[in-house]
Amino acid sequence: MADSLSELSQLTPGAHPLRREVVVRHQLERILTAVVELVAARGYRNVSVAAIVKQAGTSRLKFYENFSSKEDCFLAAFDAGIEAASGRVAQACEAAGSELPARVGAGIDALLGFLAERPALARACALQAPSLGAAMGDRRARAIASFAPLLDGARESATVSELPAGVEESVLDGLYWLLYDALLSGSPEPVAELRGALVEFALLPFLGPASARQAGAL
Amino acid sequence: MSSDQPGERPEQPDELARLPHGRHGLSAEFVAHNQSQRLLVSLIRSVAAEGYNATTITAITDGAGVTTRTFYKYFDSVEACYLAAFDAAVELLGARLAQVFGSAEDWPLQVRACLATALDFFSASPDLARLCLTEPFVAGPAIARHYQEQVERAVPFLRAGRERSADADSFPPTTERGLIGSIASQIGRKVSAGEAERLPDLLADLVQFALTPYLGAAEARAVALAR
Known part of the structure; x- marks a missing residue:
């Protein structure tokens, strides 16, 4: 999104025969970027449609062509952000192969890398989105569940026997707790320390404390 | 809204005793006869029924039967009242x-x-x-x-x-x-x-x-x- 924005800003209006759908897509992306930046900086409750429109350099008309409300707009940005983050994690896990510590390490690295690149998105989605209350529906739970590929195959690779059913979901909940806490404290810094904690916690139920600790220290 | 006098509304121990309902003895500890606790009970009721976002000072004071001025005697914001209840x-x-x-x-x-x-x-x-x-x-x-x-x-x-x-x-x-x-x-x-x-x-x-x-x-x- 950031890339396409900088690309767009280099265009001189009128100098390029942009096709209509390209313009529309850029407008949409500008609005989504604007809502995320504003919500991260000011808090969800303190952001208005007027401010989003101004920051995005678009018009109210264009805003309402795409979204019915501030809430609708923010939820679209939230969904897009979670999809991008979980996609990045799944891809990194796949690329790392089937060995569990390597897979989990790659997935956590990808997640922390994504959050470091997009700090406003991280703050908006983790810290501000819950302010919407009931309007969030089950998005928080679905968002956490979308990172399930991180633990694909973990049960099969486990050295701990008789794992409880649903341990994967419980582990994702715990990972989110640790990550959320780091975001509350400012940013996911220091990343190295957080990385170790997340890798260790993800592996602990499957490999036991000693192996988990060893993998986290790598 | 009624004037800012103590006991703006008659105490309603029976109604309050039902809130928050349950068997953990909250009625004794929460439902003491004073305004700040009436405010806490009202906030708990509002948050449970409508959510935090809909829990305004007016919603809390209406539920507690006290004035806005009374609210500000005890709490300076919904957030402060929420934290006290929490x-x-x-x-x-x-x-x-x-x-x-x-x-x-x-x-x-x-x-x-x-x-x-x-x-x-x-x-x-x-x-x-x-x-x-x-x-x-x-x-x-x-x-x-x-x-x-x-x-x-x-x-x-x-x-x-x-x-x-x-x-x-x-x-x-x-x-x-x-x-x-x-x-x-x-x-x-x-x-x-x-x-x-x-x-x-x-x-x-x-x-x-x-x-x-x-x-x-x-x-x-x-x-x-x-x-």
């Missing part, structure tokens, strides 16, 4: 947990008894469950942080389990924070889904999840399923 609920639960913790001798049974107590506490009062477990995040990062700190007070109790493990010295430092956080999240999700009354159903799974890293799966399961 802390009162945490204190009640904390007292209950301290009692239960001492009643079991063996650490795994202590963990189980404490989890059972927390689940019973919140299932007996879905209003407090929502107040304490789902709305802190809605109320914003400062309150969410306070919530997490309260939840993590349980960390040292769980950490005591490391002594039971052959790998006692190799536990990752954040093990207990992750375990406790996961448990709190799982309970919160059930409350979010409107299933607070069914929280005790989670007991066996949560006990097993909490104990497995320390005792191994087989022993953890035995404790979880013990009658």
Whole structure:
């Protein structure tokens, strides 16, 4: 999104025969970027449609062509952000192969890398989105569940026997707790320390404390 | 709205005694006859019924039968009133947990008894469950942080389990924070889904999840399923 924005800003209006759908897509992306930046900086409750429109350099008309409300707009940005983050994690896990510590390490690295690149998105989605209350529906739970590929195959690779059913979901909940806490404290810094904690916690139920600790220290 | 005099509305002990309903003795501790506690009860009722976002000062004062000026005598914002109610609920639960913790001798049974107590506490009062477990995040990062700190007070109790493990010295430092956080999240999700009354159903799974890293799966399961 950031890339396409900088690309767009280099265009001189009128100098390029942009096709209509390209313009529309850029407008949409500008609005989504604007809502995320504003919500991260000011808090969800303190952001208005007027401010989003101004920051995005678009018009109210264009805003309402795409979204019915501030809430609708923010939820679209939230969904897009979670999809991008979980996609990045799944891809990194796949690329790392089937060995569990390597897979989990790659997935956590990808997640922390994504959050470091997009700090406003991280703050908006983790810290501000819950302010919407009931309007969030089950998005928080679905968002956490979308990172399930991180633990694909973990049960099969486990050295701990008789794992409880649903341990994967419980582990994702715990990972989110640790990550959320780091975001509350400012940013996911220091990343190295957080990385170790997340890798260790993800592996602990499957490999036991000693192996988990060893993998986290790598 | 009525004038700012003490006893602006006749006390309504019967009505208030029903709130928050349940068997954990809140009526005695919460429903003392004074304005600030009426305000807390009104806030709890509003947050449970409408959510934090809809809980305005007007909603709270209307429910408590006091004026806005009275509200500001005790609290300077909805957030402050919310925090007071939250802390009162945490204190009640904390007292209950301290009692239960001492009643079991063996650490795994202590963990189980404490989890059972927390689940019973919140299932007996879905209003407090929502107040304490789902709305802190809605109320914003400062309150969410306070919530997490309260939840993590349980960390040292769980950490005591490391002594039971052959790998006692190799536990990752954040093990207990992750375990406790996961448990709190799982309970919160059930409350979010409107299933607070069914929280005790989670007991066996949560006990097993909490104990497995320390005792191994087989022993953890035995404790979880013990009658």
